[in-house]
Every structure is written in C-alpha cells, then in structure tokens.
Amino acid sequence: MPPNLRCLLVVLSLLSGTAWGAKVSLTPDNWGHPAGEDCVSCHTKSSAGIAGQWKESAHARAGVNCMDCHQAEVGDADAITHEGQTIATVVSPKDCGRCHTTEMEQQRGSVHAEAVAVIAERMPAMVNNVAGPAIEAAGCAQCHGSEVNLMANGKLDPNTWPNSGIGRINPDGSRGSCSSCHGRHLFSKAQAREPQACVRCHSGPDSPDKEVFEASKHGMAFMANREKMNLDGETWVAGKDYSAAPTCATCHMGAAGKLPSTHDVGMRNAWNLNTPVSERQYLVVFDDGGKRELPESMSAPRPGSRVPKLDGTEAAVKMVATPQRRRDAMTLVCRECHGKDFANAFMTQFDEVVHLYNEKFGKPAQAIMQDLYSQKKLTPAPFDEPIEFTYWELWHDEGARARHGASMASPNHAWWEGMYVVGRNFYSRFLPQVREVAGSDAAGILERHLGSVEQHQWLKAPEKGSPILGVGNPRGGNE
Amino acid sequence: MLLPDFITRHVLFAMVFGGVAGIGFMVFLIEFDHYTSSEAFCTTCHSMELAAEPYRQSSHYLPVSGVRASCGDCHVSPGVFAATWDHFVGGKDLFRQIFGADYDDPVINALHLPEAAFSARDWFRRNDSHTCRRCHEQEAIVGKRADTLEIHQQDAKDKTCVDCHINLVHRPVPERATYKRDAWNRMVEQQFGLEAGSAERLLAE
Numbered sequence: 001m002p003p004n005l006r007c008l009l010v011v012l013s014l015l016s017g018t019a020w021g022a023k024v025s026l027t028p029d030n031w032g033h034p035a036g037e038d039c040v041s042c043h044t045k046s047s048a049g050i051a052g053q054w055k056e057s058a059h060a061r062a063g064v065n066c067m068d069c070h071q072a073e074v075g076d077a078d079a080i081t082h083e084g085q086t087i088a089t090v091v092s093p094k095d096c097g098r099c100h101t102t103e104m105e106q107q108r109g110s111v112h113a114e115a116v117a118v119i120a121e122r123m124p125a126m127v128n129n130v131a132g133p134a135i136e137a138a139g140c141a142q143c144h145g146s147e148v149n150l151m152a153n154g155k156l157d158p159n160t161w162p163n164s165g166i167g168r169i170n171p172d173g174s175r176g177s178c179s180s181c182h183g184r185h186l187f188s189k190a191q192a193r194e195p196q197a198c199v200r201c202h203s204g205p206d207s208p209d210k211e212v213f214e215a216s217k218h219g220m221a222f223m224a225n226r227e228k229m230n231l232d233g234e235t236w237v238a239g240k241d242y243s244a245a246p247t248c249a250t251c252h253m254g255a256a257g258k259l260p261s262t263h264d265v266g267m268r269n270a271w272n273l274n275t276p277v278s279e280r281q282y283l284v285v286f287d288d289g290g291k292r293e294l295p296e297s298m299s300a301p302r303p304g305s306r307v308p309k310l311d312g313t314e315a316a317v318k319m320v321a322t323p324q325r326r327r328d329a330m331t332l333v334c335r336e337c338h339g340k341d342f343a344n345a346f347m348t349q350f351d352e353v354v355h356l357y358n359e360k361f362g363k364p365a366q367a368i369m370q371d372l373y374s375q376k377k378l379t380p381a382p383f384d385e386p387i388e389f390t391y392w393e394l395w396h397d398e399g400a401r402a403r404h405g406a407s408m409a410s411p412n413h414a415w416w417e418g419m420y421v422v423g424r425n426f427y428s429r430f431l432p433q434v435r436e437v438a439g440s441d442a443a444g445i446l447e448r449h450l451g452s453v454e455q456h457q458w459l460k461a462p463e464k465g466s467p468i469l470g471v472g473n474p475r476g477g478n479e
Numbered sequence: 480m481l482l483p484d485f486i487t488r489h490v491l492f493a494m495v496f497g498g499v500a501g502i503g504f505m506v507f508l509i510e511f512d513h514y515t516s517s518e519a520f521c522t523t524c525h526s527m528e529l530a531a532e533p534y535r536q537s538s539h540y541l542p543v544s545g546v547r548a549s550c551g552d553c554h555v556s557p558g559v560f561a562a563t564w565d566h567f568v569g570g571k572d573l574f575r576q577i578f579g580a581d582y583d584d585p586v587i588n589a590l591h592l593p594e595a596a597f598s599a600r601d602w603f604r605r606n607d608s609h610t611c612r613r614c615h616e617q618e619a620i621v622g623k624r625a626d627t628l629e630i631h632q633q634d635a636k637d638k639t640c641v642d643c644h645i646n647l648v649h650r651p652v653p654e655r656a657t658y659k660r661d662a663w664n665r666m667v668e669q670q671f672g673l674e675a676g677s678a679e680r681l682l683a684e
Contacts, residue, residue, distance in 0.1 A: 042634040045626030074656055081654030083643065152666035154646075154653030 024099045028063060031099070035085050036065025042083070053186040069095055078150040078171035089156060090148055092170035096178045103178075103263045109291030111266035113176040115144040115167025117310040125382045133159075141165050143201035145177065166201070190231035195222065198248045205397045207274070208404065208413060213248065215410040221245035239336035246333070256333040264291070268330040270323040271354060273403040276395040277362040278354045280323035286315035296323050346409070353406035353414060357399055360456070361422050364449045365394055368434055371445050377437045387433040394430060398422045505559070512562040516551020524573075526582035529589075530649055537648040546614065553610045553648070554599070580684070589650070589667045590682055593660070596652040600641055608640035615640070 043066070044051040054060050059069075072079040072088040079086050088095075093113070097104025107113050119140070127136045137146065137159050145165030149157040168177040181197045182188075191197055195213055202209035213219040222229070225244035233241045238256035246254075252268060255261040262268075271278050272293065281293035282300050290309050294301070300322065301307045306314045327347065334343035369391050372378045382388050402418025405411070435442040450456045458464070482491075514520055521527045527550075534540050539548040555565045581587050603611070620631040635643065646652065653659075664678030 038634070042630055045630045045634070046624075048626070079657040081657045083638075086657060150662075152653075152659065152662040153651040154657070155651065 025101075026099050031065070031068040032063045033065055033067035033071060036067040038083065039066035039070075039085075050185045053184070057186050057188070059185075059187060064099075076172060078148070078156070080150070080154050088171070090161070090170055091179070091184075092168075092172050092174045093176040093178055094170070094172050094174040097174075100178075105289055106263035107176055107178075108174075108289050109286070110264040111269075111293075112166045112180075112264075114292075114310050115165065116147070116169055116175070118167070119144055129381070129383045137163075141168075145169060145175070189233075189236070193229075193231050193236060193247055193249045193254075195219070195247045202248070206400055208401055208417070209248070209408070211417075212401075212404050212408045212410040212413045215412050216408055218246050218409065222247055238333060243337065246337075251330065251333050254333070256336045259329060259332040266293075267321070268326055268333070270327040270330070271403075271407075273354070273407065274396070274400050276366050276399075277358050278403060281326075282323065283321040283326060285318045285320070287318040288315050290315055350406045353419070354403055356455075357402055357419065357422065360453060361426050362395060362399060364453055364456075365391060365426065365430060367449045368445055371449070372434070372437060375438070375441065375445075377441070385437065387430065387437060390425060390429045390433055394422060394425050398425055508559050508563050512551070512555065512559060512566060515566050516549060516555045516562070518549050521550040524576050524583075526576060526588055529583075529585055533650050534648050539648050548614070552613065556606065556609060557613055586667060586671050586673070587681060589670070590664065590678055592650060593652045593658055593663055596649065597655045597658075600645060600655075603641040604639055611640040611644075 040051060040054075054066070059065075067085065067087070069091045070087040070089070072086050074086050076088060078088045078090055080088070093104050093107055111118065123136070123140060126140065127133060131139070141160070141163055143165050145168030146160040146163040147169040148163060148171055149160045150171060151157050164177045164180045166177055166180040167175055168180075169175055170177075179187075180200075181192045183191055183197075195210065199210040201207070203211065214223075222245035228242065228244040229247075230236065230242040235241055236254060238246065238250050238254055240257075250256070252265050253262055267283060270280050272281055280296040282296065282298075284292050284294055284301060284307060286292075286307075286309060292307075292310050294307075300320045301317045303317050303319055305317050307317055308314050331343050331347065334346070338346070369378075369387075372387070373380065378385055378387070383392075398418065398421040401413055402415075402422055405413025405415070405418045431446070434446065438445055450459075518531065522531050531550075534550075539553070541547075551562075555562050576582060580591065582591065617631055617635070621628050622631075645654070652663075664682075665675065667673075668675060668678050
C-alpha cells in the first residue's frame with residue numbers, strides 16, 4: 001500500500017470507526033426491560049401499526065423493547081409518567097447511543113447533527129420576513145430540526161414536535177434524529193440504504209439530490225438492478241457485498257473496499273456547495289467529539305489549539321482533515337468501480353463547474369450586491385426588493401442545483417436545470433435589476449465587477465450574431 | 480290496641496318524634512349533599528370558578544350523550560354517609576379559601592393547581608376511581624376503535640381509571656413523579672406576563 005494511502009486510511013479510521021455499522025458491543029442483559037411487555041401488550045391493540053413494525057424489526061428479534069429506548073429518568077427535561085413508567089416520547093441519538101455508540105459519536109458534530117446551526121443566520125429572515133412562524137414547524141424544522149420542548153403541562157409543544165429533523169435539538173441536549181433516516185419502528189437497514197431514505201429533505205429546488213441522482217447513470221443503474229443491491233445484507237461494503245450501483249449512502253457514508261463507513265455524512269465532501277460562493281473546507285475535529293468546517297483560505301488550525309465551535313464555545317482541536325483528504329476518501333468509493341484516472345478526471349469536471357459558477361456568477365454577484373448595500377441603493381432588510389429574491393435564488397437554488405448536478409453526474413441538472421438557469425437569471429433578471437436600482441451608477445458598478453471577468457466579455461460584442469435562436473436560419477432548416 | 484307496659488305515652492311520643500326527626504335528618508343530608516355537590520354551590524367560591532372554566536369546555540360538561548357530570552358526581556363519594564364525610568373533609572378547603580392564600584387570584588390559583596391535582600388523583604386512586612365507576616362500567620367500555628374493549632378488559636384489568644385517564648376536565652398537570660415545579664412556575668409567569676422569579680415570591684407569601 002502506498003504510504004499516502006496508508007496515512008489516509010489511518011486518518012479515516014480515526015474519523016470513522018470500524019469498517020461498517022459497528023456491531024453492538026453490549027451484552028443482551030443490558031436490554032429487555034421487564035416493563036416492556038406491558039407496553040407491547042397494550043400498544044399492539046392501541047397502535048397496532050407501530051407495534052407491528054417493531055415486531056418485524058431486528059430490535060424485537062434481539063429482545064430490545066419499547067422501554068429500552070423510551071425509558072427516562074425522573075429529572076430528564078422531557079420525562080413523563082405513562083402507565084406508571086417514566087418515559088420520554090422523543091428518542092434521541094443519546095438514547096440510541098447507549099448501544100449504538102460508534103454511530104452516535106460519528107454523527108455528533110456532523111453537518112447533519114448541526115443542521116440547525118447551519119441555517120441559524122438564514123432562518124429569521126425566512127421565517128419572519130418571507131413566511132411566518134407556522135412555516136418553521138411545518139417546513140424548515142422538519143428537515144433541519146426543531147428545538148423540542150416539553151411544556152410544563154407535560155405535553156410536547158406542537159410548535160416543536162412532531163419532528164424528526166436531522167439536526168433536532170433534543171431535550172437531553174443531544175443533536176440529531178436517528179429516525180430521520182432509520183424510520184421508526186422498523187429501523188430497517190435496507191430502508192436506510194435506499195436513496196428514498198434521503199428524499200424527504202434532499203429534493204426540491206434548492207437541494208434536488210433525489211432528482212440529480214435519478215437522472216444520473218448511478219441512479220439508472222440502481223433502479224435497473226435494485227434486486228442485486230443486497231440492501232438487507234448484514235454487511236454492506238461496496239465492491240464486496242454489492243456492486244450494481246451506488247446509492248446516496250454508498251458514497252457519503254458507506255464502506256467501500258478498505259474505506260470504513262461513517263455516520264458523519266459530510267466527512268467526504270471537499271466543497272461546500274450550498275453557499276453564495278463555494279470554497280473547499282477543512283474538517284476540524286475537536287477533542288470533545290464535536291466538529292466543524294473551516295474554509296481552505298484560512299490556515300489550518302494546529303492540533304491542540306483552541307478554536308470556536310459552531311455554538312460559539314471553544315474547544316481544543318484534535319485533528320484536521322484537509323479538503324484533499326476528504327476528496328481522497330470520496331474517491332476511494334469511486335475506485336471500487338472506476339479507474340483512478342476516470343475518478344480523478346470526473347472530479348476535475350466537477351471542480352471546473354464549481355470554479356465556473358464561483359468566478360463567473362457567484363463572486364461577481366456577491367460583490368455587486370455588497371456595492372448596492374454599501375451605496376444604499378438597497379435597504380438592509382432582506383427580501384423587500386425584487387433583486388434580493390433574484391440574488392438569493394441565483395446561489396441558493398439555481399447555483400446549488402448546477403453544482404450538485406455536476407457533483408453527482410446529472411448532465412441535465414448541471415446544465416439545463418442548473419447553470420443554464422443561473423445564466424438566464426444573471427443576464428435577464430439580475431443585471432437588469434441592478435441597472436434599475438443603481439440608475440446612473442450601474443455602469444460603474446458593473447464594469448468594476450464584470451469588466452475583468454473574461455466570460456462576460458461577449459456582452460461587449462452585441463453585433464456578433466448566432467443562429468441559435470432560430471430566427472432567420474440561414475440554412476433554411478425545418479426546425 | 481294492646482301495647483307493652485313500658486310503652487308509655489312519653490316513650491311513644493319520643494319514638495314518633497325521633498323517627499320523624501331521623502327521617503328529616505336523612506332527607507336533610509341527602510338534600511344537603513345534593514345541593515353542595517352542584518356546580519352552582521361549588522362556584523360560589525370564585526376560586527372554583529377558575530376550576531370550572533376548563534370543565535365547561537370538557538367532554539364531561541358537554542358530552543355527546545347529554546349526560547352531564549356535575550362537580551360532585553366526580554369529587555364526592557357515592558352513598559349519603561360517604562358523601563357527608565367528603566363534605567366534612569372538604570370543609571378544610573373552605574377554611575383555606577377564607578384564611579389561606581388568595582386562591583381567587585388566577586395567578587395564585589394556577590401556581591397552587593398542581594398540588595390540588597395531585598391530591599385529587601390520590602383520592603381517586605385510594606377509592607379505585609369509585610366516582611368514575613358511577614357512570615363508566617369497565618366491563619361495558621366498548622369504544623369506537625377496535626381494541627378499546629380488549630384493552631379495558633385485559634391490560635387495564637388491575638388498574639384504576641385515573642392510572643390512564645387524567646387531565647380530562649381541568650387544566651392539564653403532569654403526573655407528580657415527573658412534574659417540574661420550575662417549569663410550571665415559568666409557564667404561569669409567561670401566561671400572565673410576570674417577570675421571571677415572581678412565581679417563587681408569590682408562593683412564599
């Protein structure tokens with residue numbers, strides 16, 4: 001094994017744990033709570049659906065019952081008394097982690113677990129300006145997670161629950177919701193390995209990962225070969241237990257060859273793609289198990305140095321994975337089916353699309369908006385002027401779509417649903433709106449930010465025609 | 480008419496008078512219990528009006544069947560002696576109403592509510608929910624969903640009604656074991672727009 005690959009695997013093992021979903025190491029005398037039988041007896045009658053799912057689950061086969069997951073201590077913030085037992089309705093990663101320790105630790109600090117913090121700066125404007133508080137509970141928080149609150153009267157606050165958002169802030173302080181992907185109460189391995197497990201949130205205009213995957217060769221291969229995917233397999237190592245196609249879980253979490261699996265879903269991502277301008281990111285792992293990303297333009301923090309976490313508190317750095325290490329990990333998954341040159345060249349195509357978006361659209365548009373704000377052409381309030389929606393959609397929806405399309409090999413989403421719409425928006429909505437709000441200052445602002453961008457120079461040659469629009473086709477075709 | 484010798488005129492008079500008085504006393508007790516079990520009587524204390532507000536929104540006040548449960552139907556034991564005893568014991572509430580905290584104040588009332596709820600639940604448990612069973616026959620609870628009958632005959636066999644059914648009528652209060660005074664105080668403060676910590680101050684007064 002080449003030394004740099006060995007080094008990568010050491011780093012990944014430290015970040016990941018074992019080669020696949022860790023075997024629970026506790027002995028069965030840690031579960032099988034005696035009160036569980038009463039729960040099952042009554043709930044088989046009162047809510048036969050969930051009881052039936054549980055009865056078919058690996059949990060039931062192992063003797064793990066309702067109380068093993070739902071038991072609570074009297075002092076817990078969300079403890080209630082139910083039929084004489086002290087329980088909590090919400091089962092948090094901390095609860096699951098009593099047995100599934102490795103998965104809990106990997107998940108902790110991941111982009112999934114921190115999904116509330118990730119949008120903390122965006123939420124107030126979305127909820128308070130564009131929509132209203134009702135949309136937070138039914139929309140935003142259903143994917144990103146709510147801060148679940150047990151009211152003093154013993155009932156869960158309907159503004160915060162039901163909720164299985166992936167970054168849910170639980171009453172016990174833990175973050176995340178295992179049932180977001182591992183639907184309760186069957187907790188099927190196969191279901192979590194399906195692309196469908198991710199669709200509830202990774203679909204739609206701003207994160208069309210479902211659509212991108214389905215329109216890619218990977219999605220095509222999955223749908224055509226679903227029965228060969230060994231989705232129920234006890235282990236699920238790409239290239240060993242299955243090779244027909246990858247799913248979301250394969251590339252972002254799954255074990256592949258020597259690459260260990262991980263429940264840190266963002267670990268193998270070198271870029272952030274859902275930002276106005278993309279940048280490669282370090283993954284900083286703290287000694288308390290927390291994690292955060294830092295842009296490559298900053299110098300990497302040294303192990304032992306203290307760095308602020310996403311919640312504002314400081315912690316000591318345990319290790320830093322560079323963007324290249326993260327990319328290398330992702331590439332190891334590719335390598336189970338593709339050659340090295342193929343995988344690297346694919347990544348080059350992807351990176352070039354991100355650079356194109358950044359340099360041609362993302363950076364100039366951001367700089368133009370900053371000028372409009374600093375010159376008081378726009379009020380500071382977001383979304384009270386049409387150009388603010390235009391700019392928001394440019395990077396948050398259309399720009400993200402283009403970048404995600406390229407990252408997962410859907411030509412349609414990279415171009416027609418993505419960069420084409422970015423270009424259309426930029427030239428036909430954004431620039432005209434800049435001219436409108438900036439008036440006589442527009443020419444100066446645009447020249448400052450677009451004048452040196454080579455790919456906008458065609459605007460300066462309006463006399464140069466093309467038959468593309470189908471007007472006066474010189475060849476007299478039949479289109 | 481032949482009467483034993485010891486039945487003198489005075490004895491006869493005492494028996495008739497005693498009998499009539501006894502019947503009169505029983506009638507009085509029945510009427511007394513009946514009247515003092517009514518919503519109209521209970522809510523003559525303003526503090527009870529605060530308990531009655533949620534009751535008037537509840538299914539025990541507005542059942543589909545039209546069978547309305549009054550205060551005493553749930554909170555006073557069946558049987559004239561037991562009922563009289565309950566009213567006698569309940570006299571301590573009257574004492575507190577007059578000499579205790581200002582339960583007529585909605586804030587004070589809400590702050591003290593959990594303890595009242597716990598003590599009411601204890602009473603129901605001690606009596607095997609005997610007032611519920613006045614109307615609800617466990618054997619006959621069929622319900623609308625398929626398994627209600629089975630649950631009431633199998634899983635609820637050794638339980639009493641309030642083991643499962645609480646917070647049906649009055650403002651919901653958690654069970655004692657998992658109830659948190661601190662959270663309750665903050666909720667009351669928020670409801671009445673009071674500053675944090677004022678609940679503790681009011682309770683200490």
